Amino acid sequence: MVRHPGGAEEVTQDAFVRAYTHLHQYDDHRPFYPWLASIAVRLGQNWLRRHGQTARRESASLDSTCEPSEAENVLTSLITDERSRRLWQAVATLPSGERTAVFLYYRDDLTVTDIARALGVTTGTIKTFLFRARRHLRGRLEAETTRHRETST
Amino acid sequence: MTCQHVLGLIDAGPFVSDYPPAHLEAAWQHARQCITCSPALRASTALTAELAALPGLAPPADLAAAVLKRIALVEPATPVLDAARMPQAGTRFGGPDWSAWSTVLGGVLAGLAIVFSAPLGSASVGFGLRLRGMAVDSAMMLPTTTGGLVFVVGLAIYAAGLLALVGGEADHDSPSHDEPRLVAK
Numbered sequence: 250m251v252r253h254p255g256g257a258e259e260v261t262q263d264a265f266v267r268a269y270t271h272l273h274q275y276d277d278h279r280p281f282y283p284w285l286a287s288i289a290v291r292l293g294q295n296w297l298r299r300h301g302q303t304a305r306r307e308s309a310s311l312d313s314t315c316e317p318s319e320a321e322n323v324l325t326s327l328i329t330d331e332r333s334r335r336l337w338q339a340v341a342t343l344p345s346g347e348r349t350a351v352f353l354y355y356r357d358d359l360t361v362t363d364i365a366r367a368l369g370v371t372t373g374t375i376k377t378f379l380f381r382a383r384r385h386l387r388g389r390l391e392a393e394t395t396r397h398r399e400t401s402t
Numbered sequence: 403m404t405c406q407h408v409l410g411l412i413d414a415g416p417f418v419s420d421y422p423p424a425h426l427e428a429a430w431q432h433a434r435q436c437i438t439c440s441p442a443l444r445a446s447t448a449l450t451a452e453l454a455a456l457p458g459l460a461p462p463a464d465l466a467a468a469v470l471k472r473i474a475l476v477e478p479a480t481p482v483l484d485a486a487r488m489p490q491a492g493t494r495f496g497g498p499d500w501s502a503w504s505t506v507l508g509g510v511l512a513g514l515a516i517v518f519s520a521p522l523g524s525a526s527v528g529f530g531l532r533l534r535g536m537a538v539d540s541a542m543m544l545p546t547t548t549g550g551l552v553f554v555v556g557l558a559i560y561a562a563g564l565l566a567l568v569g570g571e572a573d574h575d576s577p578s579h580d581e582p583r584l585v586a587k
Contacts, residue, residue, distance in 0.1 A: 355453035384413040
């Protein structure tokens with residue numbers, strides 16, 4: 250989310266420390282991971298605001314896009330499957346909110362309600378994020394498939 | 403059923419359940435046959451599977467140690483507890499809560515001894531109290547008889563229970579050198 254390795258590490262540690270010091274606020278009738286994720290998302294947004302990347306690259310809101318960051322390029326190099334790598338690169342270009350929603354929904358198997366709680370938005374917003382993300386990614390995949398078909402013939 | 407509508411349903415992914423099944427079936431029928439929508443349906447199906455298979459980043463090896471170190475800085479005075487040495491659930495200070503029961507039992511025994519002991523002639527021992535000019539005979543006990551024995555035993559049990567209660571309270575409130583500590587692993 251913060252698109253910076255050092256920042257990601259800092260935010261991750263902050264999230265665990267904050268969760269520990271605010272454990273008394275956790276409602277144990279609800280699943281733990283979405284609560285932890287909501288802390289991490291807020292801290293990530295605060296980190297972006299503090300480090301002045303709002304104007305240049307990505308705002309603290311969930312609607313901006315930018316090129317893949319250094320962290321994502323590192324991970325990209327680890328993905329050996331070509332198609333998966335392209336998908337990862339496509340996901341990396343999504344706006345922050347859509348990208349976060351995609352990861353939390355498809356990779357972490359959170360429900361729309363839990364994601365909405367974590368991001369502090371409504372379930373309708375999450376569905377919109379996922380809709381836009383799927384449309385964007387589908388378009389890129391279709392374009393890739395068409396290009397591949399054309400180059401192979 | 404337009405392509406635009408069908409593509410919208412395709413991109414909605416799992417969130418099309420609000421539509422009637424017949425409507426969705428018609429949409430998918432169109433998508434399977436349409437030259438525009440068919441590739442989109444295939445791409446969307448593949449996309450769902452590939453998104454679920456996106457890899458996650460492994461945490462840094464020193465994440466746990468770094469977090470624990472920061473927690474120690476934030477709350478250095480927090481007494482840490484060893485789960486293995488925590489008092490068991492249902493107990494007060496790590497052992498069965500017999501002190502309260504022994505206090506009650508001891509008191510009951512002593513009381514019964516007083517109630518059922520009968521004053522017997524010269525062997526009895528009694529003591530009277532002078533209260534506001536009135537002589538009040540208190541309990542008449544037989545120190546060498548069963549009643550006296552029960553009375554003494556009851557008092558002893560009662561006293562033991564009281565001492566255990568008081569001693570346990572003191573231990574609970576004061577720091578101990580043997581206080582268990584959690585060691586970060």
